[in-house]
Amino acid sequence: MRILWHELKKIITWKMLLLLFIVNFILYFLLIEFDIEYFPNGRPxxxxxxxxxxxxxxxxxxxxxxxxxxxxxxxxxxxxxxxxxxxxxxxxxxxxxxxxxxxxxxxxxxxxxxxxxxxxxxxxxxxxxxxxxxxxxxxxxxxxxxxxxxxxxxxxxxxxxxxxxxxxxxGLYGVYPEVVIRNFKTFILSVAITIMISVVLFVSPIFLKDRMKQLLYLQYTSKIGRNLYKSKVLAGLISTLLLITTLLVIYLSFYTLNDTSMYFDVPIHMFIGESNWYDPTFFQFIVINIVAIYALGFIVALLAMVFSSIVPNYIVLIGAQIPIIAGTIGYGLLYLITLIISIWIPQWVVPTTYSFMLLIGIGLLVYMWKREKQRNILE
Known part of the structure; x- marks a missing residue:
């Protein structure tokens, strides 16, 4: 437990918290503020x-x-x-x-x-x-x-x-105004983008930082030895959980300013233009999106830790992750968050995509762990 706490402190530093504050401050005004400040957006x-x-x-x-x-x-x-x-x-x-x-x-x-x-x-x-x-x-x-x-x-x-x-x-027909659910979909997509970027920034240095300081030799010869790898992964996942929870609490608190609670019990099929595989209420749809953000956040964290354990420096780390982050934000989040239960996407696509990404992340971590156990520290 003491080692885990030490690894958590190495991740959650004041410099990292300051960086996250600056990034979220910028992204809030670029992506999120409009859906809070200007809702409802004019007339009608x-x-x-x-x-x-x-x-x-x-x-x-x-x-x-x-x-x-x-x-x-x-x-x-x-x-x-x-x-x-x-x-x-x-x-x-x-x-x-x-x-x-x-x-x-x-x-x-x-x-x-x-x-x-x-x-x-x-x-x-x-x-x-x-x-x-x-x-x-x-x-x-x-x-x-x-x-x-x-x-x-x-x-x-x-x-x-x-x-x-x-x-x-x-008789599932959409006849209620769609302004609220459209606003939420835009809002939650922007929040998801902000959180994914924050997770990558937060977790990516976890292995690379020690390697660049040449601490691996000391760590591998210590009492805990190579099992430190598992402690780092656990610390990364706990940090991700804390980060996602904190950001969701903050941004959903902002969302309450839109005063949409009276719509919470409305089934989403009642909103104009909503055709979905399932028929949750608006509140349940919000919960589904929150769960999806947690799932995607952990998957992104796992992939970020994999990259952190294999790249030689920060430049390569950034270069390796940019295509994945850009693809996830530009293409994946629309389907994995906004259209998560939409009938316009085959019913199997979203759960299969989440499962595949999770298996890839876990599989790569297991592979890296096996490699670390056999790694020659003199190389």
Whole structure:
């Protein structure tokens, strides 16, 4: 235990913590801040977010036909309110725009009329106008939900059809605003990128540092001898666990500022545009992504330790890891995090990819351990 603690202290140094702080500070403002600071991002995203909360409060996590009738009734009430508003405005009445229908059909080629249209939307930013536009979009999705699934079935590949048929039989249609889940997917992808980079920086020097200081000869002739290799690996995994947990706590604390907890119990199939192999709630989907980040973080840590144990210097270490990091961030994370249960990826791809990467990492570490046991320290 004392040796393990010593190895942990060699990894968690104030210099490394300072480097991680600087890297995370930069990546936060480059990748993550936007999804926190600007959520909902303008209009109609703000109206979509508000109407989604209203739907959950009034109808719960699902909407049936009777509830849709009530939703349309709310829309019609708002149309009447806007009609009264327009009729109270001389600038609109003078141009013959005294109903919402006429407002919708304004001739955009007429500069004067288009100016009035823009004035209501952008200068005065009248809530009712924006909300009506969003309600119309949601009503259209509800009314065409079966048609949309028919199109998906028609265009589906062989490995997707059974799931689409199952969705049709169970009535899994997306009719709730998608603004929250899209924001989370963008946010968690940025967080995953930041954490993967942090893990690589944190763990990579674990073996190389001692080799460059020529401490291996002393370590291999000590009482613990070559078993120190296993202690280093364990220290690296524990450090990775601490790092991922700390960063997730920090970034998910930031995410709570988006105030999306009222959406937690909504099944993700209820969000527009969501077709998945499984049907967790939004909160369960968040948990799935957190577990995936831990899994990927440990896999990346294992690979980083393998490279650290074989490369001769930091330049080679950086050069060897850049293609892997770039490939993982640019290609892998989209499928392994954001689209982890998406129907647009074959159901076996994600679990197989995780299993393969884990086996590669463990296999290489076992190989390196066997090599270390037989290694001639005089070489």
């Amino acid at each position: 995203a703000l109206d979509s977010y508000r109407i989604g909360i209203e739907m959950i409060e009034n109808y719960g996590t699902h909407m049936d036909e009777l509830e849709f009738v009530d939703f349309k009734r709310t829309y019609e009430t708002q149309v009447k309110e806007l009609n009264q508003f327009l009729q109270s405005r001389n600038d609109f009445v003078e141009e013959g725009i005294d109903t919402y229908e006429k407002f919708q059909n304004i001739d955009h080629e007429n500069d004067q009329l288009y100016a009035l249209h823009s004035k209501l939307f952008f200068e005065e930013s009248v809530d009712t106008v924006w909300e009506l536009q969003e309600r119309e979009r949601l009503m259209e999705f509800y009314e065409r939900k079966e048609e949309g699934l028919k199109i998906d079935l028609r265009d589906a590949k062989v490995w997707q059809k059974d799931r689409f048929l199952e969705m049709r039989e169970e």
